[in-house]
Amino acid sequence: MQALRPLGAEIRDEFPILDQQVHGKPLVYLDNAATTQRPLRVIEALSHFYERDNSNVHRGLHELSNRATAQFEEARERVARFIGAPSANTIIFTRGTTEAINLVANSWGARFIGPGDVILLTEMEHHSNIVPWQLLAERVGARIDWAPVLGDEGLLDMDAVREKLALKPKLFAFVHISNSLGTINPAAELCALARASGVTTLVDAAQSAGHLPVDVREMGCDFLAFSGHKLCGPTGIGALYGRAGLLEAMPPWQGGGEMISRVAFDRTTFKEPPHRFEAGTPDIAGAIGLGVAVDYIDELGRARIFEHDAALAREAYERLAGIPGMRLLGPRQDRAGLVSFALEAVHAHDLVTLANEEGVALRGGHHCTQPLMRKLGLAASARASFYFYNTPAEVDRLVETVGQIEKFFRR
Amino acid sequence: MNLSELYQEIILDHAKRPMNRGTLDNATVTVPAENPTCGDELTLQLRVGEGRIEDVRFTGQGCAICMASASMMTRAVKGKPCQEAGALYQKVHAGVQGTGEMPKGEISALGGVREFPQRVKCALLAWEALREALGIRKGAGGGSVVTTEEE
Numbered sequence: 001m002q003a004l005r006p007l008g009a010e011i012r013d014e015f016p017i018l019d020q021q022v023h024g025k026p027l028v029y030l031d032n033a034a035t036t037q038r039p040l041r042v043i044e045a046l047s048h049f050y051e052r053d054n055s056n057v058h059r060g061l062h063e064l065s066n067r068a069t070a071q072f073e074e075a076r077e078r079v080a081r082f083i084g085a086p087s088a089n090t091i092i093f094t095r096g097t098t099e100a101i102n103l104v105a106n107s108w109g110a111r112f113i114g115p116g117d118v119i120l121l122t123e124m125e126h127h128s129n130i131v132p133w134q135l136l137a138e139r140v141g142a143r144i145d146w147a148p149v150l151g152d153e154g155l156l157d158m159d160a161v162r163e164k165l166a167l168k169p170k171l172f173a174f175v176h177i178s179n180s181l182g183t184i185n186p187a188a189e190l191c192a193l194a195r196a197s198g199v200t201t202l203v204d205a206a207q208s209a210g211h212l213p214v215d216v217r218e219m220g221c222d223f224l225a226f227s228g229h230k231l232c233g234p235t236g237i238g239a240l241y242g243r244a245g246l247l248e249a250m251p252p253w254q255g256g257g258e259m260i261s262r263v264a265f266d267r268t269t270f271k272e273p274p275h276r277f278e279a280g281t282p283d284i285a286g287a288i289g290l291g292v293a294v295d296y297i298d299e300l301g302r303a304r305i306f307e308h309d310a311a312l313a314r315e316a317y318e319r320l321a322g323i324p325g326m327r328l329l330g331p332r333q334d335r336a337g338l339v340s341f342a343l344e345a346v347h348a349h350d351l352v353t354l355a356n357e358e359g360v361a362l363r364g365g366h367h368c369t370q371p372l373m374r375k376l377g378l379a380a381s382a383r384a385s386f387y388f389y390n391t392p393a394e395v396d397r398l399v400e401t402v403g404q405i406e407k408f409f410r411r
Numbered sequence: 412m413n414l415s416e417l418y419q420e421i422i423l424d425h426a427k428r429p430m431n432r433g434t435l436d437n438a439t440v441t442v443p444a445e446n447p448t449c450g451d452e453l454t455l456q457l458r459v460g461e462g463r464i465e466d467v468r469f470t471g472q473g474c475a476i477c478m479a480s481a482s483m484m485t486r487a488v489k490g491k492p493c494q495e496a497g498a499l500y501q502k503v504h505a506g507v508q509g510t511g512e513m514p515k516g517e518i519s520a521l522g523g524v525r526e527f528p529q530r531v532k533c534a535l536l537a538w539e540a541l542r543e544a545l546g547i548r549k550g551a552g553g554g555s556v557v558t559t560e561e562e
Contacts, residue, residue: 346475348474349530350418365450379450379472380450408418409475
């Protein structure tokens with residue numbers, strides 16, 4: 001067996017984008033929770049497809065179409081393997097996590113959620129796992145209930161979750177790893193609790209699928225959504241996993257080509273899942289690129305990736321804590337590979353703008369979790385998020401830069 | 412550390428010790444304003460009499476650029492005829508977007524945002540609130556809360 005490539009500095013030759021200067025300083029890219037970078041093999045897979053194999057899928061009878069279809073469907077198999085799904089037929093390609101959640105809301109939700117029903121969410125959800133449910137609730141007369149988050153440590157209130165699940169909401173949709181806190185929710189436990197009450201579950205795995213081992217059967221979820229671009233894949237492609245029995249009972253959500261079995265002037269019948277949910281020409285190259293990305297992530301090993309990122313985040317957390325006026329968000333123990341923080345003397349936008357002058361790419365703002373930030377009494381926070389190509393030297397640069405900015409504003 | 416044109420001393424001074432911060436008891440107009448994408452929010456109050464801004468205050472929170480801009484703006488328009496304040500708004504609006512010259516004096520420091528497209532809206536928030544307070548139309552549409560977001 002081939003030796004595993006070390007993570008960190010030695011893997012950066014596969015990511016040419018990281019080797020550049022910003023404002024005369026080497027780029028330190030710490031915005032991986034927003035989007036990761038792509039390795040050469042993913043970029044090459046996209047150009048190879050367009051140079052050699054490009055064609056539409058499923059309908060063509062010619063060589064290129066056969067190749068494109070085979071690669072597209074093979075990518076579906078790869079994605080299924082990546083998340084432990086029992087079959088490729090349970091994988092629907094979407095534009096990303098957001099579209100996957102909208103699909104469930106508009107298809108499953110429209111059929112199974114009605115007036116007076118309750119949708120249970122957590123207070124740490126990304127807007128993409130809030131707004132589709134609000135739109136649905138408004139449309140059908142359902143109600144949204146919120147599982148609370150406890151303080152700056154950002155842990156889910158498990159007692160409250162138990163109580164609220166006992167009231168039998170129709171759906172419990174929750175984030176696996178919080179993008180603004182770094183909290184890792186106990187997904188398997190939450191799904192088991194929900195199942196015991198007969199509650200359907202949807203897991204937003206946008207921040208987790210590329211960062212720690214994710215297996216839908218071990219987790220026991222009904223739906224799981226993730227995005228390709230947060231795990232070295234292209235933008236504009238992601239996937240929804242749906243338990244087989246559920247997908248079959250769901251109506252289409254968009255109509256068009258590719259999703260029908262027979263169209264007549266008076267009525268149309270639809271294909272079986274997953275094709276029922278993929279109207280129109282899909283992002284073929286994107287799906288193929290995603291297939292390459294998930295194989296790459298599995299080759300590196302998500303347990304190793306998690307260990308690497310979490311070690312960097314722990315180091316950053318402990319050292320940032322030494323800066324005066326520092327408020328760190330999220331759990332101290334067992335945090336994912338990201339750190340969110342707010343400085344008393346410096347607004348997050350000023351901090352991020354000044355860090356950029358030093359070549360350090362951070363994110364500043366509400367991180368699309370406005371209700372949570374409001375609860376924490378913050379308008380904005382800054383966030384450093386790590387991936388397997390980040391290094392301890394970059395943590396040094398982060399801590400030095402934030403320290404300098406704090407001094408500059410404090411004087 | 413290269414602090415660039417954006418964070419000049421004058422900006423930091425205003426951000427740390429903003430002028431005219433607080434509320435007016437006898438305001439004739441109150442305008443809430445926000446930048447939803449970054450969370451900056453402020454409320455601007457004017458007391459207008461005989462076509463003149465007799466007094467002005469603001470409350471709110473935001474980044475250094477936003478707070479400094481609000482402080483400078485209130486200082487600049489206090490006691491001025493509304494018409495003059497409106498003309499100053501037009502000049503700053505064009506100046507920070509790089510389509511015109513910035514006015515002279517300390518306000519010129521706000522021109523630093525021209526190199527930082529993401530920060531233009533921080534510099535403009537207080538000025539857009541002023542525009543609304545003076546009843547100058549920005550164009551069609553717009554809700555009850557002033558924002559510098561694209562419509």
